[in-house]
Amino acid sequence: MHSLIIHMPGDTKRASNVATLRDTLPNAQIVDAVIGKDVMATGGCAPIAGSLYRPSYPFPLSPGEVGCFLSHRACWQKIVAQDWEWALIVEDDLSVDPTLWPDALHLIADHMTPDHFIRLPAKHREAAAATVAQFGEARLFLPRVPGLQTVAQVVGRAAAARLLASTETxxxxxxxxxxxxxxxxxxxHTILPNGASELTDALGGSTIQKKSGPHSKLERELKRAVYRAQVSAHRQHM
Structure with a gap:
C-alpha cells in the first residue's frame, strides 16, 4: 500500500509530525497541499456558492476549504495516474496509536479493493447500517451517514476516478x-476504532479558520443543523 501525506510546504510547525508519519506509514510520500487563495486569485478554480447539488450548502467556501478540496483531488489524480490499486491519504496532523492502528490495517488488507473508499476518522460519530468485518477491536462497517473530516482514508483507483469525474466543479x-x-x-465505508487522532491544536490549530461574532455564530449553527438534517435523510444501505 502507498501512503500520501498532504502537507503545506514551509509549514515548520507540522514538519516534525510529517517526519513521524513518513516513518510510520507504508511507502509514504508527501503531496504538497494546494494554497486555495493562490489558485482562486489566478482563476485556477472558480467554486460555485453551494448551489450545484441538493441540499444546497449554506456557507461560502473559504480559500482554505478550496485548497483542502484540491489537495485531496491531487491525491485522487495521483492514485489514478500511478495505476495504484489504492492508497492511504492522510493530512499532516494525523497521529496513530500503535496498539489500534495495526487492527485497522489488517481490515484494509483483507477487504480493500480498487472500488472501495474507507474512512479512518478520528472522531467516533458514525452509526452503522451494517457491519462488514471485525479484527481485534477494529470494525469495518457501512455507516448510515458518512462522517465529516478527512484526516485519513484509503481510496481505491476506481473510487478515485469516480470522485474526480464528479468534482470538476x-x-x-x-x-x-x-x-x-x-x-x-x-x-x-468506515473503520472504528482505528487508532487515528488529530494533533490540530498541538500543531498550531486548523489551517481552515472561520471567525464569527456571537450572532453570526448562532446563525451558522442553525443553518448547519438544517443542512445536516437534510443530508441525514439520504442514508446508505447494503
Whole structure:
C-alpha cells in the first residue's frame, strides 16, 4: 500500500509530525497541499456558492476549504495516474496509536479493493447500517451517514476516478461532498476504532479558520443543523 501525506510546504510547525508519519506509514510520500487563495486569485478554480447539488450548502467556501478540496483531488489524480490499486491519504496532523492502528490495517488488507473508499476518522460519530468485518477491536462497517473530516482514508483507483469525474466543479468542502453518496455514486465505508487522532491544536490549530461574532455564530449553527438534517435523510444501505 502507498501512503500520501498532504502537507503545506514551509509549514515548520507540522514538519516534525510529517517526519513521524513518513516513518510510520507504508511507502509514504508527501503531496504538497494546494494554497486555495493562490489558485482562486489566478482563476485556477472558480467554486460555485453551494448551489450545484441538493441540499444546497449554506456557507461560502473559504480559500482554505478550496485548497483542502484540491489537495485531496491531487491525491485522487495521483492514485489514478500511478495505476495504484489504492492508497492511504492522510493530512499532516494525523497521529496513530500503535496498539489500534495495526487492527485497522489488517481490515484494509483483507477487504480493500480498487472500488472501495474507507474512512479512518478520528472522531467516533458514525452509526452503522451494517457491519462488514471485525479484527481485534477494529470494525469495518457501512455507516448510515458518512462522517465529516478527512484526516485519513484509503481510496481505491476506481473510487478515485469516480470522485474526480464528479468534482470538476466544487461548491462545498470536500468532507461534506463525500457525504453525498447519492451524487458521486461512491459507497463510503468506515473503520472504528482505528487508532487515528488529530494533533490540530498541538500543531498550531486548523489551517481552515472561520471567525464569527456571537450572532453570526448562532446563525451558522442553525443553518448547519438544517443542512445536516437534510443530508441525514439520504442514508446508505447494503
Amino acid at each position: 466544487i461548491d462545498r468542502p470536500v468532507d461534506t461532498f463525500l457525504q453525498m453518496h447519492w451524487i458521486h455514486g461512491q459507497t463510503i
